[in-house]
Structure formats: structure tokens, C-alpha cells
Amino acid sequence: xxxEDRKRELERAQKIIDDVMGMARxxxxxxxxxRYGSAxxxxxxxxxxxxxxxxxxxxxxxxxxxxxxxxxxxNSTSFLEHDALSxxxxxxxxxxxxxxxxxxxxxxxxxxxxxxxxxxxEMFDERGDGDMDARKGRIAALEDxxxxxxxxxxxxxxxxxxxxxxxxxxxxxxxxxNESTTFFxxxxxxxxxxxxxxxEDYCWVGARHFADLPPPPEIGAEATRRATQRRGASxxxxxxxxxxxxxxxxxxxxxxxxxxxxxxxxxQGRSCFEGMLGEKLxxxxxxxxxxxxxxxGLASRLYDGDGLPATKRSVLTKGVLDRYFINVxxxxxxxxxxxSGSASNLLLTPGERSMDxxxxxxxxxxxxxxxxxxxxxxxxxxxxxxxxxxLIEGGQLTQPVSEMNIADNHTELWKRLSAVGNDPYPFSxxxxxxxxxDDVQFSGS
Amino acid sequence: xxxxxxxxFGLDDGVYRRVMATALERGGEYCDLYFQQRSSTVLGLEDxxxxxxxxxxxxxxxxxxxxxxxxxxxFSEDLEEASMHAAARVAAAIASGGQSEPPQKIxxxxxxxxxxxxxxxxxxxxxxxxxxxxxxxxxAAGGDDRISKVRVHLSDSESRVLVVDAEGRKSYDYQPMTxxxxxxxxxxxxxxxxxxxxxxxxQGLELYTxxxxxxxxDEAVRxxxxxxxxxxxxxxxxxxxxxxxxxxxxxxEAIGHGMEADFNRKGTSIYSDRLGKLIxxxxxxIVDDGTLPASxxxxxxxxxxxxxxxxxxxxxGVLRTYLHDRISARHYGVKPTGNGRxxxxxxxxxxxxxxxxxxxxxxxxxxxxxxxxxxxxxxSFTNGQVQIGAGDFTFYIKCGYLIEDGRITAPIKxxxxxxxxxxxxxxxxxxxxxxxxxxxxxxxxxxxxSVPVSLGMPTVKxxxxxxxxxx
Numbered sequence: 001x002x003x004e005d006r007k008r009e010l011e012r013a014q015k016i017i018d019d020v021m022g023m024a025r026x027x028x029x030x031x032x033x034x035r036y037g038s039a040x041x042x043x044x045x046x047x048x049x050x051x052x053x054x055x056x057x058x059x060x061x062x063x064x065x066x067x068x069x070x071x072x073x074x075n076s077t078s079f080l081e082h083d084a085l086s087x088x089x090x091x092x093x094x095x096x097x098x099x100x101x102x103x104x105x106x107x108x109x110x111x112x113x114x115x116x117x118x119x120x121x122e123m124f125d126e127r128g129d130g131d132m133d134a135r136k137g138r139i140a141a142l143e144d145x146x147x148x149x150x151x152x153x154x155x156x157x158x159x160x161x162x163x164x165x166x167x168x169x170x171x172x173x174x175x176x177x178n179e180s181t182t183f184f185x186x187x188x189x190x191x192x193x194x195x196x197x198x199x200e201d202y203c204w205v206g207a208r209h210f211a212d213l214p215p216p217p218e219i220g221a222e223a224t225r226r227a228t229q230r231r232g233a234s235x236x237x238x239x240x241x242x243x244x245x246x247x248x249x250x251x252x253x254x255x256x257x258x259x260x261x262x263x264x265x266x267x268q269g270r271s272c273f274e275g276m277l278g279e280k281l282x283x284x285x286x287x288x289x290x291x292x293x294x295x296x297g298l299a300s301r302l303y304d305g306d307g308l309p310a311t312k313r314s315v316l317t318k319g320v321l322d323r324y325f326i327n328v329x330x331x332x333x334x335x336x337x338x339x340s341g342s343a344s345n346l347l348l349t350p351g352e353r354s355m356d357x358x359x360x361x362x363x364x365x366x367x368x369x370x371x372x373x374x375x376x377x378x379x380x381x382x383x384x385x386x387x388x389x390x391l392i393e394g395g396q397l398t399q400p401v402s403e404m405n406i407a408d409n410h411t412e413l414w415k416r417l418s419a420v421g422n423d424p425y426p427f428s429x430x431x432x433x434x435x436x437x438d439d440v441q442f443s444g445s
Numbered sequence: 446x447x448x449x450x451x452x453x454f455g456l457d458d459g460v461y462r463r464v465m466a467t468a469l470e471r472g473g474e475y476c477d478l479y480f481q482q483r484s485s486t487v488l489g490l491e492d493x494x495x496x497x498x499x500x501x502x503x504x505x506x507x508x509x510x511x512x513x514x515x516x517x518x519x520f521s522e523d524l525e526e527a528s529m530h531a532a533a534r535v536a537a538a539i540a541s542g543g544q545s546e547p548p549q550k551i552x553x554x555x556x557x558x559x560x561x562x563x564x565x566x567x568x569x570x571x572x573x574x575x576x577x578x579x580x581x582x583x584x585a586a587g588g589d590d591r592i593s594k595v596r597v598h599l600s601d602s603e604s605r606v607l608v609v610d611a612e613g614r615k616s617y618d619y620q621p622m623t624x625x626x627x628x629x630x631x632x633x634x635x636x637x638x639x640x641x642x643x644x645x646x647x648q649g650l651e652l653y654t655x656x657x658x659x660x661x662x663d664e665a666v667r668x669x670x671x672x673x674x675x676x677x678x679x680x681x682x683x684x685x686x687x688x689x690x691x692x693x694x695x696x697x698e699a700i701g702h703g704m705e706a707d708f709n710r711k712g713t714s715i716y717s718d719r720l721g722k723l724i725x726x727x728x729x730x731i732v733d734d735g736t737l738p739a740s741x742x743x744x745x746x747x748x749x750x751x752x753x754x755x756x757x758x759x760x761x762g763v764l765r766t767y768l769h770d771r772i773s774a775r776h777y778g779v780k781p782t783g784n785g786r787x788x789x790x791x792x793x794x795x796x797x798x799x800x801x802x803x804x805x806x807x808x809x810x811x812x813x814x815x816x817x818x819x820x821x822x823x824x825s826f827t828n829g830q831v832q833i834g835a836g837d838f839t840f841y842i843k844c845g846y847l848i849e850d851g852r853i854t855a856p857i858k859x860x861x862x863x864x865x866x867x868x869x870x871x872x873x874x875x876x877x878x879x880x881x882x883x884x885x886x887x888x889x890x891x892x893x894x895s896v897p898v899s900l901g902m903p904t905v906k907x908x909x910x911x912x913x914x915x916x
Contacts, residue, residue, distance in 0.1 A: 047711065050514075050515060052514060053515070053793065054536075054539050055793070056519055057519045057532065057791070059520075059522060060522060071496065072497055073497065073499065074499050075499065075500040076500075076501045076502070077503070078503050078505065079502055079503070079523075088502055091500075092500055099495055099496050099571075100496040102497070105496070153712045153713065193835075198713060198714070198834030199834055200832060200833065235911065238681040238682075268596065269593050269630050269632065270594070270630045270637065270639040333492075372838075372839050372863065373698075373828060373830035373838075373839030374839060375828055375861070376859075377639070377859050384841065384913040384914075385861055385913070386839035386913070403863050403864065403865055405680075405839075405861045405911060406913065407677065407860065407861070441914075441916065443680035443911050443912060443913050443914060444681070444911060445682055
């Protein structure tokens with residue numbers, strides 16, 4: 001989008017928000033929070049030498065939180081024409097007035113808004129990724145590289161380019177605006193196995209600036225390399241062994257550790273980490289920081305969902321829990337200061353060694369390169385996930401494994417975090433390195 | 446015959462033809478217009494109060510142009526003719542030739558109504574919804590002294606859909622949906638447990654009789670308290686008995702996705718090239734059915750305007766039919782099976798399941814349990830996933846029981862099961878006569894799109910699967 005278009009979009013957003021706030025206040029709402037967001041995207045998918053899907057559109061939407069007679073609702077619409085908005089606000093207010101009051105549902109106290117950080121997050125790539133012909137050339141190069149493997153049955157390359165903006169305004173004084181670009185490139189590849197199975201794998205990368213992405217042929221070749229390595233996978237015997245989790249999928253494990261740290265889980269009494277602030281949940285290697293202010297970060301932001309200024313916060317220091325994820329509403333219920341209800345960019349302090357070196361130090365274990373299904377119980381910490389990867393014997397990867405599960409408990413597992421790689425994965429919001437855990441239960445044959 | 450979009454926005458056959466002419470201006474072979482208006486409401490109860498509501502309104506049209514296996518797609522969030530032409534031009538760019546002709550005549554098609562409601566959700570007031578949550582909360586909170594928290598969500602939505610295509614077909618549908626979800630947290634000394642239950646369907650307010658409301662609450666309480674007695678099962682391979690009902694998740698993951706024809710057209714499914722082959726014991730028959738009245742998986746007409754049907758995936762152990770959308774049906778030279786579905790007007794349709802279930806077999810439940818020396822009975826599930834090509838699939842058991850020497854013994858919890866689709870289907874050795882379509886509100890995700898589905902299953906025995914327990 002040109003600078004001129006972006007300026008016009010912001011004016012449009014401001015006008016719609018002014019309009020809707022006026023309607024809500026006139027109809028009796030004491031407080032209003034409104035957020036207008038719009039996004040334009042282009043996406044292309046190519047398979048076997050031909051473009052398979054071409055999509056492009058622009059989407060706009062408005063969400064409005066209403067606070068009326070001590071009652072609350074949150075409402076969204078894509079139908080932004082004046083009369084439709086007016087009906088939408090009137091009906092939403094009518095609905096809200098029928099609910100029970102909730103003294104904790106108010107906008108944040110204005111003093112909490114403070115000053116937004118004075119940081120250039122570099123979220124918008126002015127140069128972009130070129131025109132449609134350039135994109136078609138790029139995705140063709142990506143797919144050619146992915147299709148080049150000996151056993152490949154089918155390769156699909158995909159790209160999405162998106163421009164987004166949003167404007168958030170609260171009736172008690174907050175105003176925040178952001179603009180960002182996102183570029184995704186990826187390939188998924190299916191290969192033929194000797195026994196009729198058709199294993200698949202993928203490589204997907206994302207960045208705020210197009211120039212930060214790796215060259216398309218590298219992405220395609222990586223997807224094919226990964227899928228080809230899955231050939232001949234089988235189950236290993238059930239055992240307690242070392243678990244090595246590859247960097248790009250470590251977020252699955254960390255995400256399920258963080259779920260019980262949310263304000264809702266704590267307030268509703270369904271968190272295995274209740275009352276654990278300042279307690280040791282993991283080994284000294286478990287150092288996690290939530291940093292919303294990283295330039296070009298996929299989850300960077302200047303303010304959180306409540307309009308509070310974003311700040312870098314430690315989550316765990318040497319295994320000790322430093323914070324919960326508390327938004328303003330649950331903060332009031334729990335009588336705790338808000339610390340943001342959701343994680344932004346998460347960083348785990350890297351170690352000294354590469355993944356290969358870490359694997360080299362494992363006598364018997366599994367390098368897990370994919371998770372499949374599974375779930376965790378935030379009330380007890382128990383979890384069980386399907387896994388695929390490679391058996392490690394005497395420091396060597398000896399065979400691909402599939403159809404296995406791991407089972408453990410989050411209150412115990414992280415104390416057995418015994419090594420951390422030097423390789424934080426750069427193409428996602430959570431930049432995690434390879435993680436090594438001792439003595440984890442695997443089930444297989 | 447007129448419809449919502451024509452009454453409310455003044456659309457008519459002339460507009461459809463003009464927009465389709467633009468969509469086909471570069472030589473597309475086919476196009477369709479998918480108009481949708483959707484409103485949804487969620488009321489939430491927490492800490493004894495119904496004090497939050499979430500409402501959402503959505504409107505737009507998706508325009509698709511097809512050339513061979515390729516698709517151009519764009520949507521507009523307003524129904525002004527100029528906006529529709531702009532979207533049509535974007536979608537048209539998938540082709541690169543001269544003008545194809547739009548249909549001369551557009552004909553309205555009729556279909557059966559599988560989900561009549563007494564009143565549309567849009568006419569149900571907030572005040573009428575509130576007592577449902579109140580009743581469920583009181584029943585669950587009073588169900589046992591150990592219940593410490595209850596959360597209830599009542600969701601309902603109505604979607605009006607109009608599909609018009611280049612073959613001159615026009616289909617209109619009104620699609621209601623509702624789900625009631627109840628979660629309980631229980632405390633017993635230092636220990637805490639949480640579980641939930643939900644029911645749903647394409648129904649109106651009449652679904653929620655007092656008996657139904659009490660049942661949802663009671664079941665959420667039962668499932669939560671059971672966990673205090675539950676342990677984690679041993680790790681490794683063992684026989685697994687799947688209880689009747691939501692065990693249909695096995696079919697959804699182990700075979701359903703692999704039978705979606707887009708994967709087979711691309712050769713990326715483990716079931717590619719297996720049509721007509723014996724893949725299971727003759728006692729195994731599996732269908733994917735869009736015609737179960739009021740179920741989440743019911744559709745009067747699919748999202749490409751094709752008739753719905755009951756499609757046989759496996760008949761007496763033999764693989765019969767893939768699940769098709771328009772593109773794959775054309776690719777294979779067969780009729781569409783009514784599986785072309787999409788999340789909304791912002792999304793491209795693709796082959797998706799509807800209600801997937803196994804037909805009853807010759808055994809009875811007791812006989813199946815008696816036949817297991819050391820194994821587990823899986824009773825309730827939260828989620829599953831599959832790798833289409835390798836065939837590995839998983840599902841997560843929230844609770845179940847150990848079976849020891851042919852008898853149900855201790856409860857078990859929180860365990861993932863992993864198997865390989867064709868291997869597990871070939872290993873279904875017993876099928877009971879007690880098939881149940883699960884009442885739960887299941888949602889299927891594929892390629893970033895969610896659609897409602899149903900699952901069903903009789904009690905079934907699988908000879909050996911890997912159980913993610915602890916030793």
C-alpha cells in the first residue's frame with residue numbers, strides 16, 4: 001500500500017471509530033473501546049509447475065467493547081455502513097443491558113496507559129516484495145527446488161504477503177495505531193516410501209521485512225530434505241530416554257508450559273502453577289524473556305490488548321517463575337498488577353552448542369522434529385504428545401522414528417532441562433533454541 | 446422465488462450474470478459467487494454470573510474462478526456491484542484467455558430442509574437465553590461439594606448462504622447452529638481437576654429442554670470427578686476398546702482426511718490408489734453423511750451448491766469413494782459427493798467431512814470388553830491430528846478405563862494414542878451393534894479453515910495401538 005493509501009485508511013478508521021463511539025455514548029454507554037483493523041493480502045500456491053491458487057482481497061473489521069450500567073460485552077462486525085453500524089451498536093447495547101453487572105469490567109485506569117515506548121519497531125517494509133510477476137518467479141523457484149528430490153511425489157509452494165493496520169481508541173484517553181507487513185514463504189513435500197507410505201514434511205518461514213527471508217530455493221530444498229529423511233520411519237521400543245526437541249517446534253512444548261500461567265487459569269483455580277511466583281519450576285537453563293520491543297519481531301507491539309505500554313519482562317530466570325500473564329480484568333479479580341495477558345516475542349537464553357553437538361552427547365534418546373496431536377492438562381501439568389524424529393544411539397542418529405508418544409508433567413519436566421542449543425529459530429515469534437531433557441517417557445513398540 | 450440477499454440488498458439475476466461475466470472475462474472455465482450473512486452470539490457465565498457477551502456480524506461475497514485444477518479467489522465485504530466486479534477481476538486472473546460466457550439463465554434449486562428451527566436465532570431474545578446458562582450452572586455447582594468453579598458458554602449463530610454458479614444454478618440456505626459448553630473445576634484437598642462437556646447441533650432454542658441441560662451439567666461433573674480416581678495408563682502397544690460415540694474421532698483422523706479427494710488428486714494421501722481394495726475386515730463399513738437431521742455435519746446443500754448425500758467410504762472392508770468437491774469430481778470424472786465446504790465467504794471450498802461414522806457390527810459391548818486381557822477402554826476425547834501421507838494419526842483421551850482380564854477396572858486420564866491409519870483399520874477386529882452419533886460440538890480444521898462436523902461409532906476393538914502412558 002502506498003503512503004497515501006495508508007494515510008487514507010487511517011482517516012477512514014478514525015472516522016468510523018468516532019462515529020461508533022458517538023453512537024454508543026449517545027445510547028448510554030459509560031465507556032467504549034473500539035478497534036478498527038484492516039488487512040490486504042495476496043497469496044499464491046504452486047504445485048507441479050502450475051499456479052494452483054491465487055487469492056487476493058482486502059478485509060476490514062470493527063470490534064467494540066461496551067460498558068453500560070456496569071455491564072460488559074465485546075462485539076465485532078464487518079458491515080461498516082453507517083445505518084448498519086447504528087443498528088449493530090443499538091442491538092449490542094440492548095443485549096448488554098440484560099447481563100449481570102461485573103464491577104471488574106471497566107477500562108483500565110488512565111494512569112496505567114502511561115507513555116507508549118519510543119521505539120521504532122520497523123514493522124512496515126516500505127520496499128515490499130515486488131509485483132505479481134516477481135512473486136510468481138519466486139514461488140516457481142521455491143517449488144522447483146522442492147520438487148528436485150529423487151522420491152518426491154508432490155511439492156506445493158506457498159507465499160502470502162500481507163499489509164495490516166489497526167487503530168485502537170478507548171473513551172478514557174487511550175489511542176494506539178500500528179501498521180505492519182508480514183511475508184510468509186513455505187513448501188510442503190510428499191515423498192514415496194518403499195512400503196507405500198507417503199511421508200511429508202514442510203518448511204515455513206515468516207518475517208516482517210521481505211529481505212530477512214532466506215532465498216526461496218533454500219526453503220524448498222529444506223522441505224524436501226526433511227521429507228526424504230522421514231522415509232523408512234518406524235517405532236522404537238518404549239523406554240525412558242533423553243528428549244531432544246528441534247528449535248523450530250520447541251514452541252509447542254513451551255506453549256503448553258505457559259498456558260497455566262494465564263490470569264484466567266489462575267483465577268478459575270485450574271492452574272498447576274498457582275502460588276508459584278518466585279518458585280523454581282525448571283533447571284538453571286530455563287531463562288525465558290518476553291520482549292515485545294524487538295525491531296521486526298513477528299509479535300512485536302507498542303501496547304498490549306488493554307492498551308497498556310509494552311515492556312520487556314522476564315518470565316523465568318534460572319528456572320524461577322518471575323511473572324504470570326495477567327490482563328487488567330483478571331488482575332482486578334486476583335488483586336494483582338497487570339503484566340499483559342498474552343506473550344509477545346519469547347526468547348530463551350541460548351547455550352553454547354549446536355544441535356548436532358547436543359545430539360552427539362546423547363547416549364540414548366530421540367531427536368524430535370515433529371509433534372503430532374496430543375494435549376496437556378493445565379490443572380495438573382500432565383501432558384502427552386505424538387512425536388516423530390530420529391533415534392539417537394551413542395551420539396548418532398541411527399534411524400527415523402514415527403508413531404511414538406511422549407508423556408510427562410510440566411511441573412517436573414523442565415527441572416530435567418539439561419542443555420540448550422545455540423540456535424534460536426529466527427523465523428517465528430518465539431525464538432527458541434534446541435532443548436534437551438533427560439529421562440522422558442517414550443512409548444512405542 | 447426471492448431470498449434474503451435479494452430482499453435486503455436488491456440483488457437479482459442480472460447482477461449475478463454481470464459479475465460472472467467479469468469473473469469469466471479472461472477465459473475461466475467455471476465460476477461461482479458465494480454470498481453469506483452470518484450473526485453469532487456467545488453468552489458466558491463465570492463465577493456464578495452471566496456477565497459477558499460476544500456478538501459478531503459478518504457479511505460478504507466470495508468469488509471463485511476455476512481453470513482446470515487451478516483456482517482464482519477474491520472476496521468483498523460489501524455487496525455493491527462495483528466492489529463485486531473488482532473482486533471478480535482479481536479472481537479472473539487465474540485464467541489468461543478471452544471471454545467465456547456467463548449462464549443465459551439462472552434457475553433456483555430446491556433442497557430438503559434437514560434443520561428446521563421453531564424460530565430463527567435472530568428472533569430469540571437475550572432474556573430467553575439467560576435461564577439456560579443459569580440452570581446448567583446451578584445443576585453443575587450443586588452436583589458435588591468438590592466442584593469449585595463452573596463456566597458455561599452458550600453459542601448460537603445463523604448463517605444465510607446463497608451460491609450462484611456459471612452453470613446457472615442458484616441455491617439458498619439458512620444454517621442455524623448452537624453449542625452449549627460447561628467446564629468444571631473440582632478440588633479435593635491439594636488436588637485439582639478440570640473437565641468439560643458440550644452438546645451442539647444445527648438447531649434452535651428447542652434443543653435445550655430441561656433434561657438436556659441437566660444432562661450436560663451432570664456429564665461435565667461426572668467427567669471432572671472421575672479424574673480424581675484416574676491414573677495414567679502404562680506406556681506401549683496394547684489393545685484399545687473405543688467406546689460408542691465420540692470414538693468416531695478415530696475414523697475422522699485415521700481414514701476420513703485421507704479420503705478427501707484433493708489429497709488423492711495430488712497423490713499425497715496414503716489412500717491414493719487404493720480404491721476398490723480390501724483395507725479392513727468385512728465387519729467394517731464407514732460412511733460420511735451430510736443428511737443426518739439437525740447434526741453439526743448436516744448440510745442441505747454444500748458450499749458449491751451441490752446436493753448433499755450419504756457417501757460410503759468403506760463398504761464391508763472395501764474402500765469405495767473419495768470425498769469430492771467440484772474440482773476433484775471433475776478431475777476424476779465422477780459426480781460431486783456434496784463435500785465441498787468452506788469456513789466462510791473469505792475461504793476457498795475444498796473436500797471436507799460432514800458426519801463420519803462406522804455402521805453397527807455383529808458383536809456386543811460386553812463381549813468385546815471380555816476379550817481383552819490387558820488394555821484400555823477409551824471413553825472421551827479432546828482432539829486429534831493426522832499426517833495424510835505417512836498415515837500416522839493421534840487422538841487424545843481425556844478419560845477412560847483400564848481393562849484387566851476382561852473387566853473394566855481403574856479410570857485413566859490424559860493420554861495420547863498414536864497409530865497408523867491403514868494399519869489400525871486393518872486391525873479393527875470386533876465391532877458392536879451399539880452405534881451412537883456423538884452429541885458433542887466437534888470442529889474440524891484443515892488448511893486454516895474450520896467447519897462443524899459430527900462423529901459416530903459403535904464400540905470397537907483395535908488389536909494394538911501405541912498408548913502414550915507412563916511406565
